[in-house]
Amino acid sequence: MSNPIAAAIVARKRLVGFIILVVFLALVPAWVKSPYYIDLVIVIMINAGLAMTFIMLLRTGLISLAVAAFWGVGAYASAMLSVHAHIPVWACLPLATIITAIAALIVGFVIIRSAGFTFVIMTTVIGMLFVVVVGNIGRMGGYNGVSNIRPPESINFGALGKVVFDSKVDFFYLGLILFVIIMLVINAFYSSWAGRAWNAIGLNPRLAQSMGVNVFRYRLMSFVVGCAICGLLGSFYAHYQTFIIPTAFNLFPKTIYIQALAVLGGVGFATFGPIVGAAALTFFNEAFSGYSNWTVIIVGALVLVVVVFLPNGLLSLGQVPSRINRWRQERAFRRGEAAGATEAEAAPADGGGEV
């Protein structure tokens, strides 16, 4: 490790990985020209962002199955503000985030006291309630959804040119900027006092409480922050798709998918796990898309294989070398111990003979 640059890279592995990821993503439109694949990458980013919020809540010991519902709250808030109130889209994005955060604050205040499985059921109810409530409000489009949501207004950078949101690439860069902001915010939370408190609560809520951590307040905080991020992503999704239907935010396929790709990437990896999981699931889908009816069956089988043989996620593949090393060390240690044990057994016998 004489090279100072290499040493710096090793010391800041996460930061370097993050920069490589962002640069890689930013260069995607340079070599991917097909709008179809750009669309896939945007969907991967949205799903990965949602899964990050899922893991964020999981850190505090809460399993929320209302991720898609709050995603939908953000999407609908933004769509309503844009279509009915004619508010510019650049104001809709933060407003939808704030509205979702307020909704999460109210809901979370009621349901967070019930931890464990009750919380899972409560969020299940909320996740299903959202779809039927929205589906039954005529002013929100009912089950037919909202269409003709405006794309963001064009921005004039003067000499640098003008960004008009008429192609997938423009949306891709907007999505990437939001995604990077989300990743930075989440990681800032993790490395602050709040993140440490969340970790403590996740490890053992009672112990954390006895150490002076206000469990309810910190859980509520993680719920609000996570749902606000969901809302931001939902708002982006609404303006990107230009139409939304309530069943897209349903519990059964969507939230379970989010949960599954968090598990596929590895719930222990809060930032890169969801990205890997979302990319892997999309990749599976695309790689086998030629087999018509069999595509989903193959994807399901691959999900099962990953989850049975790599329960800690795809990223735990990176720990395999170190695990083999540890196994070797343990084996060597055990052998040494066995040899030591025979000596130790022999020694008292001698000693006994002396007495």
Place this chain on the structure above:
Amino acid sequence: MSVLFQLAFDGLTIGLIYIILAAGLVLVLSVTEIFFVAYGQFYMWGAYVAWYTVDRFKMPYVVGLIVAVAATAVLGLLSYALIFRRMQHMDNRFLITVTGALGISLIMAQAVLPAFGTQPKSIPNVFPGALDIGGVHMEVKKLALIGIGILVTLILFYVYERTRVGRAMRAVSLNSEVAALHGINPSRVYLLTMGVGCALAGLAGALLAPAYNVSSGMGNNVIASVLLMTMLGGMDSLLGAVVGGFIVGEVLSFGQYYVHQMNVVYLFLFIGLVIYFRPAGLLGKRSNLGV
């Protein structure tokens, strides 16, 4: 007045399907502690297998019923033996099993399309005719469904409450380690419960097949409401499953007539309130699932 009875009758018909479904899910949830989101697919498979046996092999409906139950039981046993058995002792068990169940659900939901085709199916009516009693129009096929449903529920109660197997299931659901100390093999009880639970789902599907249409989306449509009615009744109580299924069936039937679409909203709100004030459900005792 006859409208009320008619609605109650229709609610009872769909309610019995829900009761059988919820009873199977109660067994799976309370004994194996798996949040089994693939459960609805077994229901769909039961309906499809029954249709296939009756339609293709020209078998009587009763044979179709038996084949459907056997097929879904085997599928349930396989899914436990091949997949969930390996997950029973992992960290993050809840998330891992939900993901595994999602994989199973994807495979089963899609596999019906190449196997049975994409068109909605219906079994030719095996119980023709209808009775009119006091202005209530009761089709014989729905009466048959109610009869078989009540019979199955009674048998299930007998097995669960009075036999050694049922006692073993209850013991494992209370505490698998202590049950193992008393000579019960929890692993075998888990396997058996998964088989019985999935067979019940298949039975519900096969019972539904002559009275309603069979389509590939029915599994996805039903799973969320079955989970909710299980939670409403209490996830460790068979009687709770009966109460939950009955309430949901009747509320949907009456609500469809009086408040149209909004009935689902009120139903979910009601269930949410019940769970908020009684996390264990109406008749249940426990509210945790090893999360």
